[in-house]
Amino acid sequence: MTSSPPSGEPSVEASGSALRGALLEAEGLAKAFGQVVTARSVSFHVAPGEALGIVGPNGAGKSTLLNLVTGAQPVDAGTIRFDGADITRMPAARRTALGIGRTFQIPRPFEGLTVFENVLVGSTFGAGARRKVADEQAWQALETADLTHLANTPAGSLRLLDRKRLELARALATQPRLLLLDEIAGGLTEHELPALIETISAIRDGGTGVVWIEHIVHALLQVVDRLMCLAQGDVVATGDPREVMASDAVAAVYLGSPDLEGETP
Numbered sequence: 001m002t003s004s005p006p007s008g009e010p011s012v013e014a015s016g017s018a019l020r021g022a023l024l025e026a027e028g029l030a031k032a033f034g035q036v037v038t039a040r041s042v043s044f045h046v047a048p049g050e051a052l053g054i055v056g057p058n059g060a061g062k063s064t065l066l067n068l069v070t071g072a073q074p075v076d077a078g079t080i081r082f083d084g085a086d087i088t089r090m091p092a093a094r095r096t097a098l099g100i101g102r103t104f105q106i107p108r109p110f111e112g113l114t115v116f117e118n119v120l121v122g123s124t125f126g127a128g129a130r131r132k133v134a135d136e137q138a139w140q141a142l143e144t145a146d147l148t149h150l151a152n153t154p155a156g157s158l159r160l161l162d163r164k165r166l167e168l169a170r171a172l173a174t175q176p177r178l179l180l181l182d183e184i185a186g187g188l189t190e191h192e193l194p195a196l197i198e199t200i201s202a203i204r205d206g207g208t209g210v211v212w213i214e215h216i217v218h219a220l221l222q223v224v225d226r227l228m229c230l231a232q233g234d235v236v237a238t239g240d241p242r243e244v245m246a247s248d249a250v251a252a253v254y255l256g257s258p259d260l261e262g263e264t265p
């Protein structure tokens with residue numbers, strides 16, 4: 001584990017270029033909205049079949065980082081490589097087609113469409129598949145997300161757990177090799193978490209690279225191989241998940257913060 005105080009230079013495992021075997025390499029990412037710096041010089045990497053967790057207080061810059069990787073927002077500085085190719089300036093739709101999928105913190109399905117139709121949108125437009133293939137990919141995504149039994153249910157009538165699963169299925173339908181999860185467990189009950197954890201672990205074990213932002217740390221720790229903690233746009237610690245959570249740097253970040261659920265750093 002490497003760590004440094006929030007005010008110091010971020011200390012990260014992966015800097016420099018072209019990590020062998022890395023699926024995603026982000027190097028020196030910087031992003032600010034006016035005076036608000038959401039990424040100062042953030043570097044991280046994910047390999048196929050590896051899960052990286054990201055924690056940090058509200059406003060740390062976690063979701064923004066996913067936006068930079070997907071291309072929803074442009075970086076101010078830094079480089080993003082996917083499968084060895086520089087995608088830093090690539091449009092978002094091309095990144096999706098290359099194999100970068102994501103879920104959103106607040107699921108916003110097409111409420112009037114069925115669950116299947118929602119997922120079909122992902123496989124048709126995200127993966128660019130023709131109808132027959134898109135159908136197959138949608139069913140496959142529903143199965144992985146454990147939603148097949150609700151395929152014909154209008155998305156607007158789903159409870160939160162199933163909305164989260166639909167969000168996951170929509171992302172899976174784009175055939176991602178890298179899956180970015182933004183608080184997929186947020187709002188779920190303790191009773192609902194184990195099955196979701198199992199699903200995400202299976203996706204990772206199938207060879208997909210996973211980046212999972214989550215405040216429910218005990219859920220995260222059951223899946224992720226490495227953990228990165230962000231605060232105010234800086235990496236404060238990264239490495240072995242339990243060591244990161246036990247580090248003084250992370251404790252300092254969370255001192256008095258109500259953001260973290262289920263784990264005392």
Ligand SMILES: Nc1ncnc2c1ncn2[C@@H]1O[C@H](COP(=O)(O)OP(=O)(O)OP(=O)(O)O)[C@@H](O)[C@H]1O
Binds near residue numbers: 063
């Ligand atoms: N499009 C935007 N325009 C202006 N400010 C933004 C924009 N997007 C994010 N911010 C600001 O950047 C900071 C980081 O936001 P971000 O959503 O990345 O944090 P986060 O770590 O994901 O927080 P949370 O845990 O609450 O989801 C916040 O102060 C937020 O208000």
